[in-house]
Amino acid sequence: MTDQFVFTPLDEIEKIYNELKVTFASGKSRPIPYRRYQLIQLAYMLKDNIKLFEDTLAADLGRPQLEARMLDIDPSLVEIKSTLSSFEKWAKQESAPFSINFSAMRPVIRKEPKGVVLIISPFNYPLFLTIPLMASAIAAGNAVIIKPSENTPATTTLLANLAEKYLDTSLIRVIKGGVTETTKLLEYTWGHILYTGGGKIGKLIAAAGAKTLSPVSLELGGKSPVFIDSKCDLKMAAKRLLWGKAANAGQTCVAPDYVIVQQDFQDKFVEALQQSYREFYPDKASAPGQMSRLVSQQAFNRVNNLLKNTNGTIVIGGDTDEGTKYIGPTVVKDVKPEDCLMSEEIFGPILPIMPVNSIDEGLAYVNAHDHPLSVYVFSQDSAYKANIFDNTQSGSAMANETIIHPAVYGLPFGGTGPSGSGYHTGKYGFDMFTHLRSSLDSPGWLDMLLGFRYPPYTTAKIKAMGRFMNPSLPARPKGPPEEHLLLWPEA
Ligand code: NAD
Numbered sequence: 153m154t155d156q157f158v159f160t161p162l163d164e165i166e167k168i169y170n171e172l173k174v175t176f177a178s179g180k181s182r183p184i185p186y187r188r189y190q191l192i193q194l195a196y197m198l199k200d201n202i203k204l205f206e207d208t209l210a211a212d213l214g215r216p217q218l219e220a221r222m223l224d225i226d227p228s229l230v231e232i233k234s235t236l237s238s239f240e241k242w243a244k245q246e247s248a249p250f251s252i253n254f255s256a257m258r259p260v261i262r263k264e265p266k267g268v269v270l271i272i273s274p275f276n277y278p279l280f281l282t283i284p285l286m287a288s289a290i291a292a293g294n295a296v297i298i299k300p301s302e303n304t305p306a307t308t309t310l311l312a313n314l315a316e317k318y319l320d321t322s323l324i325r326v327i328k329g330g331v332t333e334t335t336k337l338l339e340y341t342w343g344h345i346l347y348t349g350g351g352k353i354g355k356l357i358a359a360a361g362a363k364t365l366s367p368v369s370l371e372l373g374g375k376s377p378v379f380i381d382s383k384c385d386l387k388m389a390a391k392r393l394l395w396g397k398a399a400n401a402g403q404t405c406v407a408p409d410y411v412i413v414q415q416d417f418q419d420k421f422v423e424a425l426q427q428s429y430r431e432f433y434p435d436k437a438s439a440p441g442q443m444s445r446l447v448s449q450q451a452f453n454r455v456n457n458l459l460k461n462t463n464g465t466i467v468i469g470g471d472t473d474e475g476t477k478y479i480g481p482t483v484v485k486d487v488k489p490e491d492c493l494m495s496e497e498i499f500g501p502i503l504p505i506m507p508v509n510s511i512d513e514g515l516a517y518v519n520a521h522d523h524p525l526s527v528y529v530f531s532q533d534s535a536y537k538a539n540i541f542d543n544t545q546s547g548s549a550m551a552n553e554t555i556i557h558p559a560v561y562g563l564p565f566g567g568t569g570p571s572g573s574g575y576h577t578g579k580y581g582f583d584m585f586t587h588l589r590s591s592l593d594s595p596g597w598l599d600m601l602l603g604f605r606y607p608p609y610t611t612a613k614i615k616a617m618g619r620f621m622n623p624s625l626p627a628r629p630k631g632p633p634e635e636h637l638l639l640w641p642e643a
Contacts, residue, residue, distance in 0.1 A: 465486050
């Protein structure tokens with residue numbers, strides 16, 4: 153952990169890229185036993201060094217031990233384990249569905265690695281947003297370069313040192329660097345680029361990918377709203393919301409960003425939040441081991457300025473300490489749409505509450521802005537929940553829970569539009585780094601059926617083709633769309 157953070161020299165980056173290309177082309181990364189070995193090594197790289205990672209997360213982000221374990225280390229181990237258990241099945245080639253016309257050609261989908269892939273990660277979850285993605289790329293048989301954030305120098309240095317010790321450096325490398333090094337990496341052609349971070353940089357990454365025709369997935373952020381129904385379990389809603397906002401000092405891509413609540417329910421909800429706040433922090437929230445810190449002075453200044461400039465009323469917290477980059481869990485009520493707290497993703501432990509006169513007003517507000525990464529709703533009323541889910545768009549839609557869904561096994565994680573494109577975790581991560589290569593092996597005798605395709609073209613051959621490709625359609629609709637939909641099953 154005491155190792156200095158030294159950026160990877162630019163000429164070294166060139167060498168590493170070329171070396172990985174050559175090794176990938178040799179086929180070394182493809183055999184299943186090879187992939188399994190590297191995945192097990194990756195798991196032990198983490199498991200053997202839990203204490204060191206706890207220390208680097210504390211150094212970089214002031215992470216309390218429970219958050220280091222629950223939000224970064226342990227879910228990364230779980231992800232590697234589930235990839236290990238299933239990747240062989242995911243990697244198996246699949247037969248195309250039976251078709252009378254084409255099955256004789258033995259059509260199959262080969263699951264092939266995409267090549268040398270690039271993963272660019274942000275600072276906020278320095279392990280959960282690097283290690284499981286490396287696992288997906290390795291499981292899919294790729295060579296991988298990972299570029300963790302320069303804003304978490306201790307964790308990035310440890311990751312780079314351990315990767316050299318545990319993993320095959322001819323196929324898996326960690327690059328230490330910031331903008332210059334990432335810009336250099338983006339000059340090359342990649343099998344796939346996965347970027348996680350803010351939307352502004354996301355546009356640069358997408359443009360760089362377009363220049364080299366490298367496929368790009370973007371995992372971005374945004375302002376994730378929370379709808380609070382007066383028919384919610386108030387105590388549970390307050391607890392889960394305050395936790396989701398305070399964890400990692402609000403530096404979570406899916407952190408609940410702001411609350412929409414009916415005007416006449418606002419104060420009751422604030423009281424419940426105050427109660428949870430007292431329970432969570434019987435001493436001070438700033439007491440050792442209770443709250444993460446903002447990642448940098450710049451991040452502290454940005455969030456602190458939002459707090460200073462809000463016209464809302466602070467009803468919880470508001471305590472800050474510049475020296476330790478500490479901002480306490482803070483709730484601000486009576487926030488108006490034009491308030492600075494509503495102008496950008498907060499990415500800090502401040503929760504604005506924006507009261508509305510009706511749920512439709514809240515929905516209209518959300519729908520007039522970028523599709524967020526998550527929409528949250530706290531309610532015990534199915535109709536209320538359905539109304540929110542059915543009338544908004546977002547990466548994910550969660551009822552009565554916050555921030556935990558990226559770790560839920562089997563669910564894809566990703567945004568939509570301005571909050572991102574592409575999905576990962578579990579099989580979705582494997583699929584992202586996998587090329588579905590269509591393949592067939594056509595027997596000679598098939599020309600007895602398909603011989604009509606060859607010149608000279610004749611009327612008889614056109615008739616033969618018509619017998620081969622003549623899909624029968626359902627009956628023609630008998631009326632306008634609604635009626636037609638009703639009639640469809642009988643047609
Ligand atoms: P960051 O500052 O750590 O940057 C992210 C990565 O981009 C880093 O590796 C950095 O080196 C690189 N980078 C920065 N400037 C660059 C440039 N000009 N050219 C090329 N690369 C550059 O993290 P951040 O962007 O502040 O992360 C916070 C954002 O990430 C928030 O918006 C958050 O919502 C989002 N996020 C999304 C997810 C997700 O899975 N969807 C997860 C975590 C964070």
